[in-house]
Amino acid sequence: MQAGAPAETAWSAASQGGMSTAGSRNWLFVKVHTDAGITGIGECSGWPKVVETAVRDLERILVGEDPTHIERLWQRMRVAMMGHGETGVVGYGAMAGLDMAFWDIKGKALGTPVWNLLGGKVRDTIRVYSHASSVERAQALVAKGYTAIKTGGVANPLEKLATLRSALGADIDFLVDLHGPPWLQAADAIALCREMEQFRPLFVEEPVAPDNVEVFRRVRDKTSVPLAGGERLAGLWAQRPLIEGNLVDVIQPDTGRSGGLTQMRKIAALAEAHFITVAPHAGTLGPVAEVAAVHFLASIPNALILERFEEDWEGKHQVLSSSLRCVNGFIHVPNLPGLGIELNEDFIMSHPSVCNVRLPISRGSGAYAPGTEVESVYYQARFQRKNYFSVNRGLK
Ligand SMILES: [Mg+2]
Numbered sequence: 001m002q003a004g005a006p007a008e009t010a011w012s013a014a015s016q017g018g019m020s021t022a023g024s025r026n027w028l029f030v031k032v033h034t035d036a037g038i039t040g041i042g043e044c045s046g047w048p049k050v051v052e053t054a055v056r057d058l059e060r061i062l063v064g065e066d067p068t069h070i071e072r073l074w075q076r077m078r079v080a081m082m083g084h085g086e087t088g089v090v091g092y093g094a095m096a097g098l099d100m101a102f103w104d105i106k107g108k109a110l111g112t113p114v115w116n117l118l119g120g121k122v123r124d125t126i127r128v129y130s131h132a133s134s135v136e137r138a139q140a141l142v143a144k145g146y147t148a149i150k151t152g153g154v155a156n157p158l159e160k161l162a163t164l165r166s167a168l169g170a171d172i173d174f175l176v177d178l179h180g181p182p183w184l185q186a187a188d189a190i191a192l193c194r195e196m197e198q199f200r201p202l203f204v205e206e207p208v209a210p211d212n213v214e215v216f217r218r219v220r221d222k223t224s225v226p227l228a229g230g231e232r233l234a235g236l237w238a239q240r241p242l243i244e245g246n247l248v249d250v251i252q253p254d255t256g257r258s259g260g261l262t263q264m265r266k267i268a269a270l271a272e273a274h275f276i277t278v279a280p281h282a283g284t285l286g287p288v289a290e291v292a293a294v295h296f297l298a299s300i301p302n303a304l305i306l307e308r309f310e311e312d313w314e315g316k317h318q319v320l321s322s323s324l325r326c327v328n329g330f331i332h333v334p335n336l337p338g339l340g341i342e343l344n345e346d347f348i349m350s351h352p353s354v355c356n357v358r359l360p361i362s363r364g365s366g367a368y369a370p371g372t373e374v375e376s377v378y379y380q381a382r383f384q385r386k387n388y389f390s391v392n393r394g395l396k
Contacts, residue, residue, distance in 0.1 A: 046254075128307070158192055251279075287320050
């Protein structure tokens with residue numbers, strides 16, 4: 001350790017604050033204080049009120065420990081929780097925020113960015129994509145410099161992809177997220193993926209629910225489109241079947257629920273061994289985890305792209321005292337010590353979390369419509385009625 005590093009520094013307390021935007025965005029931020037006066041910041045995505053309880057429980061086994069021995073602390077946290085079964089996204093979410101804060105502390109103590117602790121920079125900028133369901137929205141993103149756009153949902157994903165490809169041409173990468181609804185049958189997913197092949201998507205995400213990897217394999221074996229998945233899974237071992245089964249071309253660990261940067265880099269290494277790229281999920285993330293993802297992607301060889309909500313809740317930009325610089329669809333990797341950010345705590349505390357999950361979406365939204373067996377029949381009937389296949393032939 002260099003001079004000035006808190007080699008024997010113990011942390012004194014963990015504190016956390018959650019925030020919400022009327023239930024649509026619920027973020028949980030964690031602060032870890034040390035007796036050296038250094039404070040680390042982290043974020044846990046999803047289940048903020050439940051994860052907060054897990055963080056407070058873990059606090060008891062961490063107070064008095066040296067926060068720079070990150071791997072040891074990570075193993076200590078996991079063992080502390082495993083006696084009650086697998087911890088899932090709640091336990092791994094809590095560990096993610098705390099682990100993120102440890103890396104931030106260590107970087108600040110050593111006066112170097114987190115990406116440097118992770119092995120140094122492979123790249124100086126991170127390519128990002130944003131979301132569009134209409135030609136107008138996609139054109140607005142392209143005008144801002146974006147070269148990759150995600151569309152999808154369970155409402156007409158094929159039609160959206162065909163329309164966007166036809167309108168924006170061959171120079172833009174399109175990503176399609178089917179959201180793996182539990183009622184979408186493999187046969188429908190295969191039909192959709194095969195029809196999408198002609199539009200050359202960068203990847204198709206969660207063509208079926210990830211709960212059954214053998215069904216995922218059925219889709220994999222029947223289509224040539226690159227597949228992506230992993231956003232709902234927590235930690236290295238949960239991602240392992242997708243990676244070791246070669247079921248995806250792109251693995252999508254969520255920076256706020258994958259157990260932290262300590263786990264993310266192991267997931268990336270396992271993926272690298274299988275020639276699989278990494279594109280972290282950011283669907284529920286706030287600005288702290290986004291910064292952590294940028295440090296992480298800067299340091300790994302198999303980074304593909306990062307999800308970014310170009311039009312997020314306006315308050316997102318007030319959570320931090322500074323924001324990432326995104327130019328022409330690329331985020332510039334920050335160079336300040338640690339994660340290089342500070343929280344605007346007054347703003348965060350004035351927006352307390354109200355719930356753990358996103359509020360229900362209307363049936364007609366086409367995103368995560370309530371799923372039943374009836375929905376499956378509904379989808380298949382619509383699939384035929386819309387006559388996608390003739391639509392696509394017309395666009396060839
Ligand atoms: Mg997704």
